[in-house]
Amino acid sequence: MRGLRSLLGRVGVAGALLLLLGTASLFAEFLAPYRYDSVRFDLPYAPAVWPRLEHGRLVVPVLRMVDPVHRRYAETGSVLPLRLFCRGESVRMWGLFRSSRHLFCTPAPARVLLLGADLFGRDLFSRLLYGMRVSFLLSFLGVMISFTIGTLVGLVAGYAGGWTDRILMRTAEVVMAVPALYLLMGLRSIVPYGLSGLSVALVITGSLSLVGWASLARVVRGLVRSLVSRDFVLAAVATGASPARIILRHLLPNMRYYLLVAVTLSIPAFIVGEAGLSFLGLGLSEPRPSLGNILAEGQSLETMESAPWLLAAGGTIVLLVVLFNRLGDVLREAEEQIGSGKIQGRTDKNGKDAKSRENGT
Amino acid sequence: MIRALLLRLSHMVVVLFGIVLLSFVMIDFAPGDFLSQMAMNPQISPKTIAALREQYGLGLPFPEQFGRWLSALFRGNLGYSFSYHLPVSTLIAQRIPMTLLLTGSAVLLSWGLALPLAVFGARRAGGLLDRSLLSFSYLSISLPSFFLAVLGLLLAEKTGLFPIGGARSSLPPGAGAGARSLDLLHHLLLPALTLALGSFGVLYRLMRSSVLEVLAQPYLAAARSRGLTSRILFRRYLFRNAINPLVTLFGMELGGLLSGAAFTEMVFGWPGMGRLMLHAVMTRDLYLVMGGLLMGAVLLLLGNLLADGLLYLLDPRVREPS
Numbered sequence: 001m002r003g004l005r006s007l008l009g010r011v012g013v014a015g016a017l018l019l020l021l022g023t024a025s026l027f028a029e030f031l032a033p034y035r036y037d038s039v040r041f042d043l044p045y046a047p048a049v050w051p052r053l054e055h056g057r058l059v060v061p062v063l064r065m066v067d068p069v070h071r072r073y074a075e076t077g078s079v080l081p082l083r084l085f086c087r088g089e090s091v092r093m094w095g096l097f098r099s100s101r102h103l104f105c106t107p108a109p110a111r112v113l114l115l116g117a118d119l120f121g122r123d124l125f126s127r128l129l130y131g132m133r134v135s136f137l138l139s140f141l142g143v144m145i146s147f148t149i150g151t152l153v154g155l156v157a158g159y160a161g162g163w164t165d166r167i168l169m170r171t172a173e174v175v176m177a178v179p180a181l182y183l184l185m186g187l188r189s190i191v192p193y194g195l196s197g198l199s200v201a202l203v204i205t206g207s208l209s210l211v212g213w214a215s216l217a218r219v220v221r222g223l224v225r226s227l228v229s230r231d232f233v234l235a236a237v238a239t240g241a242s243p244a245r246i247i248l249r250h251l252l253p254n255m256r257y258y259l260l261v262a263v264t265l266s267i268p269a270f271i272v273g274e275a276g277l278s279f280l281g282l283g284l285s286e287p288r289p290s291l292g293n294i295l296a297e298g299q300s301l302e303t304m305e306s307a308p309w310l311l312a313a314g315g316t317i318v319l320l321v322v323l324f325n326r327l328g329d330v331l332r333e334a335e336e337q338i339g340s341g342k343i344q345g346r347t348d349k350n351g352k353d354a355k356s357r358e359n360g361t
Numbered sequence: 362m363i364r365a366l367l368l369r370l371s372h373m374v375v376v377l378f379g380i381v382l383l384s385f386v387m388i389d390f391a392p393g394d395f396l397s398q399m400a401m402n403p404q405i406s407p408k409t410i411a412a413l414r415e416q417y418g419l420g421l422p423f424p425e426q427f428g429r430w431l432s433a434l435f436r437g438n439l440g441y442s443f444s445y446h447l448p449v450s451t452l453i454a455q456r457i458p459m460t461l462l463l464t465g466s467a468v469l470l471s472w473g474l475a476l477p478l479a480v481f482g483a484r485r486a487g488g489l490l491d492r493s494l495l496s497f498s499y500l501s502i503s504l505p506s507f508f509l510a511v512l513g514l515l516l517a518e519k520t521g522l523f524p525i526g527g528a529r530s531s532l533p534p535g536a537g538a539g540a541r542s543l544d545l546l547h548h549l550l551l552p553a554l555t556l557a558l559g560s561f562g563v564l565y566r567l568m569r570s571s572v573l574e575v576l577a578q579p580y581l582a583a584a585r586s587r588g589l590t591s592r593i594l595f596r597r598y599l600f601r602n603a604i605n606p607l608v609t610l611f612g613m614e615l616g617g618l619l620s621g622a623a624f625t626e627m628v629f630g631w632p633g634m635g636r637l638m639l640h641a642v643m644t645r646d647l648y649l650v651m652g653g654l655l656m657g658a659v660l661l662l663l664g665n666l667l668a669d670g671l672l673y674l675l676d677p678r679v680r681e682p683s
Contacts, residue, residue, distance in 0.1 A: 170372075174379035179620030179657040182638060186384065186654050189642040190391035272505045276624065279507050280639060299511045299628060301525060304518050311515070314508035321503040 014326035021320070025133035029091045032126035033105045033112050037287040038089055040111060040121030045071045045307040049113040051082040051106075058082040060110040071306050080110040116309040118297060124309060127289040128316055134290045135320060138205050139270035143263055146209035147216060151259065154220025155247055159228065169221065172214035180211050184273065188282045197288045204283050208273045216262060223255050257335040265328035268321040275317050291317050369669065373662050380658045381434065384651040385427055391647055439655070440648030444640070449652035452637060457619065457656075459528060460633030463626065464618045466549060467556035472611075475561050479568035480600070486573060494565055501562030506555075510628035513555040523551045526630035552629040556622055560614070567610060571603040578602075605676055612668020616661035 024031055040046075043063065051058045059079035066074045088105035090098055106112050114125040157168040175183070187207040227233055228251075236246050271291075277283035278292030285293065291313045297303060298310025400410045414420055421429075433440070439449035482491035504512075517523035524530055528548050529541075575581060576599070584598050614621070623635030630636070634653060641649035672679050 170375055170379060173372075173376045174383060177376055177380060177658045177661050178383070178654055179617065179623075179661060181623050181635075182620055182650075182654045182657045185638055185642045186387055186650050189645055189647060189650050190387050268503070276505060276507055279624075280627065282642065295508065295511065299514065301514070301518055304515055308515075311511065314505075314511060317505055317508060318500075318503050321505070322499070325499075325503060 011327060012330050014323045014330060018320075018323050018327060021132060021323075022136050025129055025136055028126070028129040028133050029093045029099060030101060031103050032123070032129045033088060033102050034123045034126045035089050035091055036122065036127050036130040036289045038122060038126075040117070043073075043111060043113075043117050043121035044119050045303070046073055046111075046113055046117040046121060048116045048309065049111060051104075051112060054079060060106040060112050062110045078109075080107050082106050082112065115312055116307060118294075118307065118310060119303075124294070124312065127294060128291070128313060131289040131291045131294055131313065132316060132320070134201070134284060134288075135271045135274060135317075138201060138208075138274045139267045142205045142208045142212065142270045142274075143267055145205065146212035146266070147259070147263060149209065150213035150216030151220050153213065153217040155224055155251065157217065158221040158224025159243060159247060159251070165221070169218065172217045175211065175214040176218075180273075181276070183211050184208070184277060185282065188277065197284060200284060204274055204277055208270050211273075212266060212269065216266070219262065220255065220259075223258065224251055227251055227254055257331075261328055261332045261335055264324060264331055267324045271317060271320050271324070369666065373666065376662065377659070380655065381431065382427070384654050385430055388647050388651055389423065389426070391645075439652035442641070442646050442649040444644040444646045444649070449649050452649065453634070453652055453656055456632065456634045456637045459631065460619055460622060460626070460635070463549065463552055463631055463633060464556065464622045466553040467560070467622070468614050468618070470553055470557035471560045471564055474557065475564035476568055476604075476607075479565050480572055480595075480603075482565070483569045483572035483576065486569075491569075495569075498562035498565040501558055501560075502566075504559065505624075506559050507624040507628060509555045509559050510552070510625045513551050514628060517551055524548050526628075528630075528632055548631075552622075552625050552631055556625050564607070564610070568603065568607060571606050572599065575599055575602045601675070605672070608672045608675060609668050611671070612664045612666075613661075614664070615667055616664025618664070619660045620657040 042065065046063055046065075049060060049063060051060050053059075058081065060082050061075040062078050062080060063073045064076045066072050082104055083106065084104050086102060086105045087100045088102040090100040093099045104112065111117075111121075111123065113123050115128065116124050118124060118127070153168050153172065157165040178186075184207050187210065188203070191203050233246060233250050236250050241249075274283060275290065275292035275295070278285075278290040279296045281293070281296065283292055284290040294310060294313035295317070298307065298313065303310055400407070430440075437450055439453070441447075442449050442452055445452055478490075478494060482488070482494050485491055514525065517525050524547060528545060530544055530548070581594070581598055584594055589598075619634050622631075622633065623638060625631065626633045626635035627639055634657075638650065638653045640646075641653065
């Protein structure tokens with residue numbers, strides 16, 4: 001337990017930033033000034049509108065379209081106050097209860113647009129927050145599913161050996177031999193279109209986990225193979241411990257740091273996978289925001305010219321991926337330190353040995 | 362050696378059979394079959410539909426259907442595409458050259474850039490070049506391919522130096538082969554570059570650490586102390602040893618030649634396999650989807666096999682029975 005605490009103490013800047021972003025997206029209903037589907041047809045591709053200080057109070061300028069062809073905007077001159085902790089648009093917090101409290105909002109003709117607006121005048125900042133929530137939730141859920149399957153299969157295959165091992169590993173190889181995106185598309189194409197947002201999200205998560213479990217199962221199997229011949233496991237077997245007990249008490253605890261690192265490093269694949277599918281129009285669809293479908297809107301030449309800020313969705317994906325990769329690296333370094341201090345022969349070295357042995361045959 | 366190869370091949374056959382089964386199960390699981398859409402057409406009588414079902418064996422039990430599909434597969438018949446009204450194999454064969462052109466040039470670009478730069482960077486590890494390339498490769502690893510492609514489009518749009526999407530522009534009818542291939546090259550450059558940048562990061566980091574590992578080996582110091590010129594040192598000792606871990610990666614790249622560029626193709630409108638697949642998924646053209654999936658998987662397996670063979674040729678240590 002002390003090892004775990006010192007591990008968490010070292011997550012550093014990346015961990016803190018991720019926690020911040022995750023919490024922010026969790027409270028999107030409160031932090032976002034507008035609903036993700038709150039349209040303003042008079043403000044298509046409106047540029048960013050920031051609150052500013054005027055006569056000692058925060059105000060938001062009112063915009064007016066002056067050139068509908070090139071979508072140019074000018075300030076009308078009138079300003080409206082920016083209020084904090086105010087009552088604004090009514091939203092269902094987490095789909096559970098109605099709430100209209102927002103961190104900040106401004107009365108109707110004016111609109112705070114921290115990052116600009118999209119074609120329907122929807123606030124990009126709000127949509128990014130909601131989209132980030134989708135990324136976080138889907139990837140966490142997906143990682144949990146694929147890790148449960150992957151760890152279970154790897155443990156059973158590695159511990160049982162023989163035909164069980166062979167069948168399970170060939171199955172994993174089949175999954176890995178299919179190009180991931182094609183498999184995702186194949187899975188997506190057998191599910192009917194026009195499902196509700198939630199079921200589409202579940203289908204995507206399920207497909208991503210189906211694609212993702214195999215490589216983990218292989219690695220876990222390698223780890224188990226190298227652990228089962230170690231003295232403490234042999235001793236446990238000799239004392240007549242049941243396989244379940246050996247797996248739960250002896251094998252899993254020895255792999256937990258490694259698993260933690262692997263979990264962290266596999267999250268980016270899920271984030272990118274969901275965003276990619278939504279980018280292609282196979283994932284979440286309008287009006288529900290996802291980082292992928294916001295970016296898809298920004299990829300046309302017209303929007304690149306008139307609303308380049310939509311590319312911020314891509315930037316958000318990159319940010320999340322960089323942070324999770326960084327966090328994984330930090331955790332791995334910590335794991336190696338802990339591992340080398342505690343047990344002789346680090347886990348990852350054993351994993352590598354198992355892998356090279358496999359390649360050698 | 363022969364035994365190992367045979368074992369490998371038998372492995373591959375098992376995995377391949379699994380993939381075929383998987384894709385067939387996926388087709389079978391999909392609600393309805395390709396006649397369901399026809400059944401909604403009021404001009405076609407239910408009797409005709411029933412006759413067609415009979416004819417195509419759609420009412421047969423699962424194992425028999427699978428047997429038929431398998432035997433068709435052996436004859437190179439991947440099924441029929443209902444949105445293009447062409448055999449799936451014909452469609453895929455049409456698209457493969459364009460995809461290979463794109464991915465092949467991207468692989469050439471990324472390996473041609475990353476390997477020399479990595480050797481350079483590792484020799485002065487921690488230097489300015491090394492550090493900036495390292496942070497660049499961190500970014501390259503974190504950039505999803507579709508976002509990179511969008512950024513490429515943005516570049517094309519802002520500078521006007523590159524054509525925006527597609528593989529050909531309409532040339533005057535009299536244009537010769539030279540002008541046409543130059544035009545194709547012009548269209549190829551940006552998609553290939555964005556693809557190459559995407560794989561640069563992994564390559565650079567792997568090669569760099571591999572070179573660093575070799576540089577620390579005693580045999581290199583011994584060779585140097587014997588007074589070998591740096592050219593020989595590099596060619597015989599450093600490069601051949603350092604390239605080893607990358608051979609496996611090369612196999613993976615070979616395997617990804619058909620499927621690795623899907624996003625880039627879609628963003629740039631490159632007429633390759635990836636776009637074909639997307640269209641197939643969108644129109645629920647199941648046989649086309651599964652055909653593409655199968656081809657991609659076969660290439661992936663072949664790539665892995667080739668990598669193992671290459672490793673066998675390059676590294677005497679692998680050849681020795683352990």
